[in-house]
Amino acid sequence: MKDCVRYAPMLGAREGELTEEEQHALDLHLQGCAGCRATAAELAALDGLVGESLMARANARDFAPFVDEVMARVGAPGLAPARGRRGFLGWFRTHPRAALASLVPFVAAVALVVYVRLERGGESGPMASLEIATEGEVTMVLQTSDGPVVLLDDGEHS
Amino acid sequence: MEADDLALVTKAQAGDPAAFRALVVRYQRKVYAVALGIVKDSDLAWDVAQEAFVRVHGHLGAFEGKSSFSTWLFRIATHLSIDAVRRERVSQKEDVDEVRESDLTGGGEGILATTLGDDPAENLLRREMAEKIQDALQTLPEKHRTILVLREVEGLSYEELAERLGIHKGTVMSRLFHARKKMQAALRGYAERSARDDEESAP
Numbered sequence: 001m002k003d004c005v006r007y008a009p010m011l012g013a014r015e016g017e018l019t020e021e022e023q024h025a026l027d028l029h030l031q032g033c034a035g036c037r038a039t040a041a042e043l044a045a046l047d048g049l050v051g052e053s054l055m056a057r058a059n060a061r062d063f064a065p066f067v068d069e070v071m072a073r074v075g076a077p078g079l080a081p082a083r084g085r086r087g088f089l090g091w092f093r094t095h096p097r098a099a100l101a102s103l104v105p106f107v108a109a110v111a112l113v114v115y116v117r118l119e120r121g122g123e124s125g126p127m128a129s130l131e132i133a134t135e136g137e138v139t140m141v142l143q144t145s146d147g148p149v150v151l152l153d154d155g156e157h158s
Numbered sequence: 159m160e161a162d163d164l165a166l167v168t169k170a171q172a173g174d175p176a177a178f179r180a181l182v183v184r185y186q187r188k189v190y191a192v193a194l195g196i197v198k199d200s201d202l203a204w205d206v207a208q209e210a211f212v213r214v215h216g217h218l219g220a221f222e223g224k225s226s227f228s229t230w231l232f233r234i235a236t237h238l239s240i241d242a243v244r245r246e247r248v249s250q251k252e253d254v255d256e257v258r259e260s261d262l263t264g265g266g267e268g269i270l271a272t273t274l275g276d277d278p279a280e281n282l283l284r285r286e287m288a289e290k291i292q293d294a295l296q297t298l299p300e301k302h303r304t305i306l307v308l309r310e311v312e313g314l315s316y317e318e319l320a321e322r323l324g325i326h327k328g329t330v331m332s333r334l335f336h337a338r339k340k341m342q343a344a345l346r347g348y349a350e351r352s353a354r355d356d357e358e359s360a361p
Contacts, residue, residue: 008335009328009331009332009334009335010331011335012331012334012335012338013316013331014315017315017316017317042342043335043338043342046338046341046342046345047310048310049288049291049310049341050195050291050295050306050307050310050311050341051191051307051310051311051313052288052291052310053288053289053291053292053295054191054192054194054195054292054295054307054310054311055187055188055191055311056288057191057194057200057288057292058187058188058190058191058194059187061187061190061200063186063187063190066182066186066190066204066207066208067179067182067183067186069208070182070186070208070211070212070215071175071178071179071182073208073212074178074211074212074215074216
């Protein structure tokens with residue numbers, strides 16, 4: 001049994017992992033020790049099972065998102081966007097012309113508001129409104145800050 | 159395979175994302191399997207495996223090819239897995255590595271070898287036991303799980319295990335022996351039940 005304690009750890013060795021002296025001594029011991037031969041058989045029966053089992057689990061899992069998630073985390077260009085590059089700013093970086101084009105209506109609206117405010121000179125209340133009166137003929141009256149302006153149709157000019 | 163790895167690494171170092179992507183795809187399942195064997199939890203293993211690739215990417219410029227890419231990758235994955243386990247572990251009594259006489263008794267008198275057989279290609283029982291093995295592995299202490307996983311999934315030699323884990327070759331041998339004996343003990347109940355079922359069903 002004392003020798004068994006010494007040789008038991010060598011039982012799972014692969015070819016070439018033990019020195020020549022170790023291998024020779026182990027072989028001699030196994031020839032005379034039924035207990036260690038049985039232990040060796042037990043351990044050999046388990047050999048490979050753990051790796052087989054773990055790889056089976058890995059192969060059963062859907063790995064489709066794995067690589068995209070890794071690439072997103074490392075910020076590789078042209079791949080899934082990283083968190084910091086999402087949203088309009090991220091899109092702006094990749095599509096600058098389209099982003100500028102999308103801004104045109106917004107800029108135009110802002111410019112109009114600024115222009116109208118400058119024209120108003122700071123007065124409050126509605127600056128202009130449109131009224132349509134129907135007194136035999138269609139008449140349009142434009143309410144402005146300077147008072148109502150009647151817009152005559154073409155018939156009255158003729 | 160290794161030459162191909164180096165070619166991909168060189169391209170990835172030059173900033174080719176497709177090359178790095180190919181390396182991830184090549185090793186993702188095996189890195190996950192190593193992490194799963196050590197950390198036990200599948201979601202944590204997924205995170206650890208991803209973190210390993212992120213770390214590798216971050217240090218790609220410093221990789222000089224002195225060891226193989228896969229060795230480097232798995233070393234990082236192993237350390238991240240062990241760190242993850244240690245962070246989660248509140249306290250666990252460390253097992254000794256030396257082999258005692260008591261460790262050599264109670265092996266089951268050949269029941270595992272008889273039940274499992276010795277032909278991995280044709281033994282259906284081995285496949286049926288995959289889940290039991292996973293359960294049994296989870297009962298082992300972290301250091302025994304780790305060495306067994308590195309030995310079996312990565313196929314590391316005694317010398318490589320000693321280098322990876324920072325222990326002597328003699329400690330590798332005894333720790334592996336303990337790990338296997340504990341696996342054997344955990345699986346013994348299943349194997350005995352299986353053998354008993356076979357006897358009962360025999361004419």
